[in-house]
Amino acid sequence: MLPAPRSVPRAARPAALVLAAAALLAGAAPAHATFAGTATDPTGDAADATPSRDLVAAGVGYDPSDGTFVAAVRLRGALFGPSRAFLSVVAATPTAAGCGGAALGLGAATDDPSAQWHRFSGPTTVVARGTARHRGDGLDVQRLEVTDRALRGMAPGCAFVTLSSTEDPGVVYDALGPFRLRAYAGLRVALGSLPTAVRPGRRYALRVAVSNPGSAPTGRVRVRVGRARGLTASRRTVTLPSVAPGAKRTATVRVTLSRRAAARSVVAVAASAGRLSATAERRVRVRLPARRPSGGGGGTPAPGSPSVCTRWFPDLSGESGGSLGLTPCER
Known part of the structure; x- marks a missing residue:
């Protein structure tokens, strides 16, 4: 049987030993x-x-x-x-x-x-x-x-x-x-509002929610947007006021992914407050415009697309009967 809580105090000693x-x-x-x-x-x-x-x-x-x-x-x-x-x-x-x-x-x-x-x-x-x-x-x-x-x-x-x-x-x-x-305070980060599929060059709002699941205030929190190829942000770092136990604060950063970005990119955010740190990431797909197919072989070209056709070219020198070649299709 466990002992009941004590009613008689004893002097606490400093924690000098690093324990397992x-x-x-x-x-x-x-x-x-x-x-x-x-x-x-x-x-x-x-x-x-x-x-x-x-x-x-x-x-x-x-x-x-x-x-x-x-x-x-x-x-x-x-x-x-x-x-x-x-x-x-x-x-x-x-x-x-x-x-x-x-x-x-x-x-x-x-x-x-x-x-x-x-x-x-x-x-x-x-x-x-x-x-x-x-x-x-x-x-x-x-x-x-x-x-x-x-x-x-x-x-x-x-x-x-x-x-x-x-x-x-x-x-x-x-x-x-x-x-x-x-x-002690705790620190959690969650990302929202950014869609899973984005278009290059368009600005999107990235909502960063920082919460404290701990039992003490966090102190000021520094939020940083990570770097990635083709990613730009309106602000790379944001400083939030201290987050109370059980509370949450939110920051909004506008991000843009260019054509240089990977087709599947990761937007990462890190938060720190003193010795506390937390990270979160959002995986997005960069939707690049589809390339227009080129026509070929006398087929019907897509509207506005350059196209070529195959035709017979006569040999004016008389050394041969002629040869096949490519030429712009007649409209």
Whole structure:
């Protein structure tokens, strides 16, 4: 059973160690998770001298839009023999008493390939639960991850980690945190209004929609239209004001594709705000005018098209009877 959120604060320590959590969070800070944080813990401070029961560092990430909750925890050493323990990671709400209230929890025995998750509405009230993924069983880096609709829509601001006995949850080997979970902005780009088939030389409006699926403002956003053969734009770069969490801003750029453009061209747009970046592209077909076919062999020419016909040319020298040749068709 996962421990309830804490009501007693502990001093958070600066995150000096780069964890395997960075890979687990898949760039969660800030590319995927909109709440994330890391913290370290002194080595050798556990109640048990076994290295695999001593917490060293942890990283936590959470995305409220899809209910993704991930954590990576480093132990002082890998497991051996009967040194298993129960690992708990809780992301909760900062309160006057510490880190509690509504919370999310991940837990697993350190040598077990399965894990569990809980959602708390209060310090002791579980409103939902389920199974989670656990990677690294038996190793010094423990990774836990879950995505579930029942975990969506929370705003945790702190987290803590505990290692306890698998037989008696009241026996705690080591604890880390609470530490801060920082809110991050997100960045998405979508393109619209540009048709999939365009005519060369004609100007078209390209609508660029920049949205923020994260939990903090983006700051100013720089939108840039990529270069491509035969592509010109009324503005190559546009600067948008900061986008609030859950909000969207739109910019319109007029683009033209010339006859030099590839028949199938790509209009690409990139957006950046601080360390955030996102791209989008629109594939278009450049509709070049069809070439008018040339006539031949005495056939009926297309109106306005030059044409030639075959006729017999006599040999005025008398050395031969004559020969075939080409001449403009008579109208």
